[in-house]
Amino acid sequence: MALLQRKIFKSINSSKKWKIHQQSYFLERLSELLKEGFSLGEALSFLQMMMEKEKKDIEGMMEKMEEGKSFPESLIQFGFSEQVISQLHLSLLHANFTDTLKLCSTHIIEKQKQFGNLKKVVVYPLFLLLFSIFMLLAIREVLLPTLESSLLSNEESTNYFVYILLFFLKYLPQLLLGAIFIFGLIYVLLKRWLSHKNVLERASIFCKVPIIGKWYLNYYSSLFSRELSYFYLNGQSIYKIVEALQAETSTLFMHQISLVMEEGLKKGDHLKIIIDQFPFFRKELSWIIYQGELTSQVGVKLKIYSQECHRTMMQDIEKKINLLQPLLFSFIGFIVVFVYAILMLPMLNMIGGF
Template sequence: MAISLKKPTTATLFRTHKETLRQGRFLKRCGQLLLDGFSLQEALVFLETIVDSDSRQMIEVVHKEVSRGELFSAALKEAGFSDVVCAQLYFSLFHGQLAQTAVKAGSQLLKQAEKKRKMQALLQYPVVLLFFVMIMLLAMRFVLLPHIHELTALQPEQLDIGTRLVVAGVYHAPVILAGGSLVFLLILLLLINKGRKLTPMNRLQWLTRWTRSSLFTLYWSQFFSNEWGFLLKGNSSLLEVVTIMKKNTLSPLITEVGEYIEMEMKQGKSFHDSLQELAFLKKEVILVVRQGEKSGHLGQELEMYARECEEEFDKQIEQVMNWVQPVIFIFVALVIVAIYAALLLPTFNALQTF
């Protein structure tokens, strides 16, 4: 029987909470079974029997690809897992810690799913409020303000400057918001179009420099430090690490980074010097690599640094989530106050003229 699966979106950002949760649970359970002595085939067969129908479809795709002789990482790619997750499992072929990597990748996906769930819960009520505020603004412009103007029979010049500004702001708010949204959408489409013309590494370099966000540098510093640390602890040399990255076919970004580092090293630069121009890596990565090369414990030091980056990344995400809802509520409150002011101030001005 042919296996049919609606392939998940490639971009991690646009995956739903449920989709990420499914993938995380599968990888973590699979890794735990491998640690308990199951073979990969046995683990997949067992998991197919205990999961829901949606997860079963995903596992069947993985099982089918593995049975055909494909690598586990390539099978995950076919099932719709992200390039980053597939690359992690690909690297495990060389450092020999497939089970531990699957558990770690699954745990990371579960954390991502929890963050998405929290963000959805945080935004649900404010988004509903924003919707009703927009309806109120439209009602003010096309229904209430014209009636108030007719009832009070006041000319704009008869109103004080504060009242005129408030009324004009509320009256033109729908146009301002609609125009602002269109401009934002246009800029976003232009940026997306520009990004598509760049190679994966140059796109990430450009995004990191343009946004100035430490989240990019923390995420990718954690990823590369962790994978390099695993490979080095698995007795790979730095040159072998670069070769493994370059030969990876599952993530164009990692392949390009490997090719770039190899090109820099061929020009006589050391491994840590070849990282200087990679804007998506924190400067501390270079210092850790330089120190690790001297001490001979580079693998362990990179792993420890990766854990610190992961903790800092999680902390910053929590801070962003804690700010989102209050900022939206403040905006909604200001709009509601402006609406009340636009209703009451002209009325008070009219009463003062009698």
């Protein structure tokens, strides 16, 4: 079933993909209407009036539902994530559909805010990097012929520094293309190598990568604890959760984890022991589940823990990206000195400085 869902997602290339704020607003308003006693059909009809721009899309949802498709399946074409589709589908089968709509809406809008903050941090360093490359290319096109004619006129007195500088300027495009080719080749080879690994093996590898491994560790911990919290908040036992993840629509990551969990549970292992064997989860996750089971608060604790993991991940990403700014400023400073040296080279060469 999980394989079928992935094929459905891959086969969809809709031009009607909704923006994040549209998805969040739709799910939140739908949740509110259902809490007021509207049926799903009545709520969708009312939302057609509230969301004028999306009226035809909502009408298309209702048509698909009349054809026998479930409500979550009707959302796929509008760009809703696999996690949202999976949770809505399972909540329809196991109740708490209204609360899950609200939870998904909140998560979507929080994700949008975090992405927006991250985007603000990334744009400026990227601008500086592109500006630096453009400056070097401009120097090459404008000054290189003049520099070659003036500095290489007397080869015997020309300093090695001048040769290195001119070589760098002359072959700058080739050096840039060569660097792009090397990085591209490494990317293709890594992608091909990773394609032979299953999703759990890939997760373990990503968590061991220097600098960014901590991001993946927090991401997978947040993803798993969030997914699990939805089930527990819906009143499901661990056995029902494992069964649901295998029998119904689920992400590939969660589906393969459920297979390992099922095998462990059949052996009589405690859930804490099973979770501890996954190297891509933070160590305290298993203890939070264990303590949550003792106090019957596992759903709430996992939800809070998921948010904390996500917050920690975003903070660490922003912190590391912020470190790029001083490095890029240093690079810009180097370029300024480099340009100044280029402009001064003819004069220094004439007075015998080089």
